Amino acid sequence: MAAELNGKRILILATNGFEQSELEVPRDRLKAAGAEVHVVSPEQGEIKGWDKKDWGRAVKVDKALSDAKAADYDAIVLPGGQMNPDLLRADKDAVALIKAFYDAGKTVAAICHAPWLLIEAGIAKGKKMTSYSSIKTDVINAGALWEDSEVVTDNGLITSRKPGDLEAFSKKIIEEVREGKHERQAA
Template sequence: MQDISGKRVAILATNGFEQSELEVPRDKLRAAGAEVHVISLKPGEITGWDGSDWGRAVPVDRALSDVSARDYDALVLPGGQINPDLLRVEPVALEFIRAFWTGKKVIAAICHAPWLLIEAGIISGRKVTSYASIKTDVLNAGGLWQDAEVVTDQGLVTSRKPGDLDAFCAKIAEEITEGRHERRAA
């Protein structure tokens, strides 16, 4: 994975995130040199979902009310069914995501997290992938769904499932290294 020393990455999540989809990117991006913050709606801890039951708690580094997209180079959105479903009804979370998009910064979403891209209004006309069960949601929102391990479109990185995490993390680092991405009209 490319060295991304000096870069700052936000991971936006709440309770019910897929355990590996938060922890693996957090750890791999830190190992590549980035400063990574887990951001949530409230301070404290959030609890993941691991397999068929609740997983481990993860400390929240910053509350969403205390940060801005200007503070970061990239945003990672872990999936799981619960996490993105809870976040997509939170206007402050959607505004945070949109601010990365309008700032031409990297946004990476895995599994069910493209639901957040749909709600933020940034998926239409973009090549993306997702967990298979939300393919129709992506298509109905105007996304150009592809059955691939990782799909990238102008700094938007999407991946299907936890088994694709190595490629997903490597692509995030590559996109961060490239810098800001021009957003052409879809």
Template sequence: MPSINQARIAILATDGFEQSELVQPLEKLKAAGATVEVISIKSGEIKGWDKTDWGDSVPVDKLVSDVTVNDYDALVLPGGQINPDKLRADETAVKFVHDFYNTKKTLAAICHGPWLLVEAGVIKDRDVTSYKSIKTDIVNAGGRWHDEEVVTDQALITSRNPNDLPAFIAKIIEEVEEGRHEKREAA
């Protein structure tokens, strides 16, 4: 089992990410000792959305097109309405999520982040949660939706909204330390 302080974690996001859903995992996972990188479909900085208006910018460490799934022990997908909608329209981002899922390593999505799981075709027959407004999208893609703060299905972690961040981040750390989930079926 890898220790969290040896883990390499990617956060995949672009403009319009929900501020707290990127910043809190970034800060807490780094504080736990993990190496955390923000990867994106654009270089430079990406701008957050903070509840009702634009938030702060975050520097991008690497482009998703320049990394491989083997570079990381976990992948985190923050929500916000704009961010996952832009990412699910980008073939490279969707392929990265799909390929990462197939590594059987920890994959975590919060709020609207599961839209990427739907687009990547990895949600079918999985227990998940999300922001309530995309429940129908999850169900139509074959996922089993639950109204719980954190739902884990063989290292696939999902949460509903920013209020769930403490449980979401704690579960990421726990699942990273458990390692790969070899029983998880590929998509």
């Protein structure tokens, strides 16, 4: 498994309040598969996670959002938690970066509340998706075809429900990145 993603670069977009495991588990699995993984944020230095019911550990920011370009990466991973995607969906640069990954046919992976970012980027309509149960109505109202599954993939667009689904979510990201670019209609 260690060489599956050699030469691949993955961007994890997050800010303060990301769900701890939803950033750390995919990051660690992708690195173990050989990918170069960068945590990108509008914040400098480090960002602090949310671990279940309280503040968690800090994670080092590798690159500023203002310096990140979809062209430099093979995939983008969007951790959830309530705060992280809610803050990022109000950031026009974060939303534009997500849309750039999608429009380039690259893997876009969102878990838990992070499908809010897909909605904000205008890429949910007509797509098969899942999410944390509390935002199911938001996803459906955005025109997505919501289903209650551990992981849902629609042409390189990966969504997952919750931290308990992280292993399957991480495996699917590895599989989709290995497949390469996806032909899709621009949103």
